Amino acid sequence: MIKCLDKLVVIGVGLIGGSFALALRQAGQVSHITGIGRSRQNLQCAIELGIIDDYTNDFPKALSGADFVLLATPVGQNARILQQIAPHLEKHTIVSDVGSTKQNVINTAREHLGNHLPFFIPAHPIAGTEFSGAGAADPALFKNKPVILTPLPENHAAAIDQVAFLWQQCGAVVSSMTPAQHDQVLAAISHLPHLLAFALMNHISMVSGDQAMANLQLAGTSLIDMTRIAGSSPEMWRDICLDNRDALIDKITVYQHLLTNLQDLLCQSNHTALEQFFTQARDTRHQWQATRKPIVK
Amino acid sequence: MIKCLDKLVVIGVGLIGGSFALALRQAGQVSHITGIGRSRQNLQCAIELGIIDDYTNDFPKALSGADFVLLATPVGQNARILQQIAPHLEKHTIVSDVGSTKQNVINTAREHLGNHLPFFIPAHPIAGTEFSGAGAADPALFKNKPVILTPLPENHAAAIDQVAFLWQQCGAVVSSMTPAQHDQVLAAISHLPHLLAFALMNHISMVSGDQAMANLQLAGTSLIDMTRIAGSSPEMWRDICLDNRDALIDKITVYQHLLTNLQDLLCQSNHTALEQFFTQARDTRHQWQATRKPIVK
Numbered sequence: 001m002i003k004c005l006d007k008l009v010v011i012g013v014g015l016i017g018g019s020f021a022l023a024l025r026q027a028g029q030v031s032h033i034t035g036i037g038r039s040r041q042n043l044q045c046a047i048e049l050g051i052i053d054d055y056t057n058d059f060p061k062a063l064s065g066a067d068f069v070l071l072a073t074p075v076g077q078n079a080r081i082l083q084q085i086a087p088h089l090e091k092h093t094i095v096s097d098v099g100s101t102k103q104n105v106i107n108t109a110r111e112h113l114g115n116h117l118p119f120f121i122p123a124h125p126i127a128g129t130e131f132s133g134a135g136a137a138d139p140a141l142f143k144n145k146p147v148i149l150t151p152l153p154e155n156h157a158a159a160i161d162q163v164a165f166l167w168q169q170c171g172a173v174v175s176s177m178t179p180a181q182h183d184q185v186l187a188a189i190s191h192l193p194h195l196l197a198f199a200l201m202n203h204i205s206m207v208s209g210d211q212a213m214a215n216l217q218l219a220g221t222s223l224i225d226m227t228r229i230a231g232s233s234p235e236m237w238r239d240i241c242l243d244n245r246d247a248l249i250d251k252i253t254v255y256q257h258l259l260t261n262l263q264d265l266l267c268q269s270n271h272t273a274l275e276q277f278f279t280q281a282r283d284t285r286h287q288w289q290a291t292r293k294p295i296v297k
Numbered sequence: 298m299i300k301c302l303d304k305l306v307v308i309g310v311g312l313i314g315g316s317f318a319l320a321l322r323q324a325g326q327v328s329h330i331t332g333i334g335r336s337r338q339n340l341q342c343a344i345e346l347g348i349i350d351d352y353t354n355d356f357p358k359a360l361s362g363a364d365f366v367l368l369a370t371p372v373g374q375n376a377r378i379l380q381q382i383a384p385h386l387e388k389h390t391i392v393s394d395v396g397s398t399k400q401n402v403i404n405t406a407r408e409h410l411g412n413h414l415p416f417f418i419p420a421h422p423i424a425g426t427e428f429s430g431a432g433a434a435d436p437a438l439f440k441n442k443p444v445i446l447t448p449l450p451e452n453h454a455a456a457i458d459q460v461a462f463l464w465q466q467c468g469a470v471v472s473s474m475t476p477a478q479h480d481q482v483l484a485a486i487s488h489l490p491h492l493l494a495f496a497l498m499n500h501i502s503m504v505s506g507d508q509a510m511a512n513l514q515l516a517g518t519s520l521i522d523m524t525r526i527a528g529s530s531p532e533m534w535r536d537i538c539l540d541n542r543d544a545l546i547d548k549i550t551v552y553q554h555l556l557t558n559l560q561d562l563l564c565q566s567n568h569t570a571l572e573q574f575f576t577q578a579r580d581t582r583h584q585w586q587a588t589r590k591p592i593v594k
Contacts, residue, residue, distance in 0.1 A: 126517045146515045175515075188501055189516040193523045196493055199555040201578035204485055206551065216585040218443045218472075219486040220423045225522040226490045231582045234575035238568060245563040252560050254503065256553055258496040263549050266542040271535060278531035281498035285528045288513040 002158075002165045005030040009062050009069045011081055013037050013046040013055075015128060016098045017072030018137025021051045023170035026139045034062050037073075046134035063088040068166070071097040076239035078105050082112040089116050094159050096121045100186060101243035102150045102179040118156045121163040122179065124148045125172060126190070132233065143171035150179040187247035192255060194229050194237055195248070201230040299455075299462045302327040306363045308378055310334050310343045310352075312425060313395045314369030315434025318348045320467035323436045331359050334370075343431035360385040365463070368394040373536035375402045379409040386413050391456050393418045397483060398540035399447045399476040415453045418460040419476065421445045422469060423487070429530065440468035447476040484544035489552060491526050491534055492545070498527040 008024065010017040013035040024030045035043050035052035036059070043055040056062050063069065063085060071081060078099065089095065095116070099105050102122050109120045127145040129136065147167040151160050164174045177185070205212040216223075241248055265274045305321065307314040310332040321327045332340050332349035333356070340352040353359050360366065360382060368378060375396065386392065392413070396402050399419050406417045424442040426433065444464040448457050461471045474482070502509040513520075538545055562571045 126515055128517065145517070148515065185512045185515060188504075189512055189520050192500070193497060193520050195556075195559055196497060197523060198575050198578040199552065199559060200490060200493060201581050202574065203489070203548070203552050203555055205577070205581045207485075212581065213585065213588065215482050215486055217589060218423055218445065218482060220425065220442070222425075222526045223486050223490055225525050226494060227582055228522050229519045230578045231586070232575075232579065234572045234579055237575050238572040241563060241571065242566055242568065245566070249560050249563050251500070252556050255496065255500050256556055258500055259492070259549050259553055262492055262496060263546050266538060266546050269539055269542070271539065274538065275531045275535040277499065278495050278529075278534050280502070281495040281527045282529065282531055284498050284502045284509065285524055288510065288516075289528070291510060292514060 002162055003067075004028070005068050005166075006032065007066045007068075008033045009036065009066045010034070010052065011036045011069065011071050011085075012073035013043060013052060013134050013137075014072060015132050015136045015138075015141070016125060017070055018046060018049075018051045018134045019127075019139060019141035020070055020072070020098075020125075020170060021046075022049075022137055022139035023142060024166060025050070027169040029166060029169050034066070036062055042134050046137075049134060049137065051134055051137055059084055060088045063090065063093065066090065066093050068162075069093060069095045071095065071099075074236050074239050075099040075101055075105065075243050076235070079108045079112070082108055086112050086114065086116065089113075089119075092119065094119050094121065094162055096123045096163050098123060098125055099243075100124060100190065100240045102182045104243040106150070106152065106179050117152065117154045119159050120152070121155055121160055122150045122152070123163055123167070124150070124182065124186070125167065125170075127172075140171065142167065145172050147172040147174045148182055149174060149176045150182045151176060183244050183247050187244055187251045191241060191244055191248050192251045194232065195241065195252070196255075197227050197230040198237070201227050299459055300364075301325070302365050302463075303329065304363045304365075305330045306333065306359050306366045307331070307349065308333045308366065308368050308382075309370035309374075310340060310349060310431050310434075311369060312429050312433045312438070313422060314367055315343060315346075315348045315431045316424075316436060316438035317367055317369070317395075317422075317467060318343075319346075319434050319436035320439060321463060322347070324466040326463060326466050331363070333359055339431050343434075346431060346434065348431055348434055356381055357385045360387065360390065363387065363390050365459075366390060366392045368392065368396075371530075371533050371536050372396040372398055372402065372540050373532070376405045376409070379405055383409050383411070383413065386410075386416075389416065391416050391418065391459055393420045393460050395420060395422055396540075397421060397487065397537045399479045401540040403447070403449065403476050414449065414451045416456050417449070418452055418457055419447045419449070420460055420464070421447070421479065421483070422464065422467075424469075437468070439464065442469050444469040444471045445479055446471060446473045447479045448473060480541050480544050484541055484548045488537060488541055488545050489548045491529065492538065492549070493552075494524050494527040495534070498524050 008030045021033050033052045035055040037043050046052045125147045127141050167174050305327045318330050330349045332352040334340050343349045422444045424438050464471050
């Protein structure tokens with residue numbers, strides 16, 4: 001039975017957790033929001049911005065009467081937090097997360113949540129900016145953005161519906177897949193691209209420091225766009241990549257084969273095959289751009 | 298002696314050639330502009346937009362009285378065009394180009410221009426958009442953008458100064474380096490990034506067609522930015538990559554070492570080294586963005 005929330009607890013009131021809170025409040029779907037987090041300054045900022053009503057680091061107090069807990073801290077902290085909240089969850093409290101990898105958080109949940117597993121619904125909103133913290137929260141962040149649920153066989157159907165409903169209230173486009181499929185797809189469309197951008201930036205700085213900066217002054221908008229995500233949080237991406245390392249190691253191998261193939265075509269001066277390679281890429285991109293739903297940047 | 302141009306001939310009145318013509322006209326640096334090109338429709342459009350005053354495919358007629366010829370066709374056509382214009386150049390006509398690679402066009406010029414070499418000044422404006430043709434020309438395209446000259450030992454100093462002056466009149470920031478250095482730097486900051494973007498797009502479409510498009514619907518702005526240049530002209534990039542293939546083959550090898558290093562760190566679950574790798578990339582990008590001149594996008 002889908003319902004408005006009496007009490008939402010957001011653990012990690014940053015860009016994602018804060019935006020979720022703001023969006024639900026704007027949609028009239030929640031009465032009271034409690035924040036939990038490491039930085040008192042950030043939580044104070046979240047109160048001033050109207051994102052949360054109060055905050056505490058007292059888990060029993062926070063979780064008392066909560067009908068929904070959103071885990072929105074970096075994925076590396078999932079194990080510790082699930083362990084901390086587990087003893088204090090009320091019988092029907094739904095727990096969901098926002099992590100960029102799903103198999104690992106599910107393993108962790110199986111380990112720590114025990115009988116509460118039917119109410120743990122893994123989710124991944126694919127949205128973000130290069131900014132972070134409560135100050136960056138935006139109720140429109142999820143508008144037309146994908147949210148992937150990776151439900152477990154043990155999940156209560158009503159709890160899945162409730163999570164899907166709340167994300168829809170945030171304006172998101174909700175779909176479902178298996179955790180394994182999620183981690184494979186995200187490795188291809190997000191995790192590998194981040195690795196490539198980090199590596200590209202480091203490749204350019206392999207010349208001596210001054211020369212690298214001088215060379216970068218000559219770069220056009222293409223490099224600026226290609227490396228924007230190399231400005232992302234190293235800690236966050238370390239955790240995501242390690243969480244999804246098996247899929248990522250495979251993707252790197254396949255990608256390297258493509259680069260070796262390009263090297264061969266260059267060695268052979270194979271005009272035709274090189275143009276075909278580029279044409280295939282351009283056509284895929286054009287087809288994608290022609291069909292994709294508008295994204296509010 | 299730097300002077301305004303009586304007659305400018307633009308061979309290839311597309312995004313770059315057309316924008317150069319418009320910018321010089323707006324700066325009051327040219328009296329008459331003649332266009333040469335393959336597409337009559339594009340040349341007609343260039344006349345209607347006030348980019349050129351007339352057009353012809355009669356090289357002797359076009360080059361008669363010309364004090365400046367800009368070669369702005371794809372680099373694969375340089376040999377043919379230099380061969381065609383060589384017999385009709387007047388003694389002091391300056392010839393320059395806009396190609397993304399420099400050693401190859403210089404070899405071609407040495408082969409075909411003979412005694413005219415002192416007046417051939419190789420140049421590369423680093424500017425562009427994903428659009429092409431005269432209709433995309435924009436007099437502000439080169440504002441604050443880098444233009445690299447790679448002068449030859451044989452070049453007349455006055456001819457070099459003239460080319461630098463004209464690009465400065467377009468708003469560009471002009472610098473010089475050797476052709477070999479140019480091709481190495483551009484392989485790193487432009488040609489390799491384009492190959493990586495094409496390969497990334499093809500990597501994603503290695504699953505079956507329908508599935509690739511479904512996966513792409515889940516992609517965030519990071520992938521949109523990372524693959525924007527995969528929408529570029531396959532013919533143009535085929536020619537650039539083949540022109541600069543030796544440098545590019547080396548860069549791919551070094552880049553692959555970086556990816557293999559990342560794979561090793563993932564295999565070892567080396568949190569520290571992985572975070573260091575990402576931090577170095579992020580710091581380089583932040584330093585670059587903090588120091589770079591504003592680019593009008």
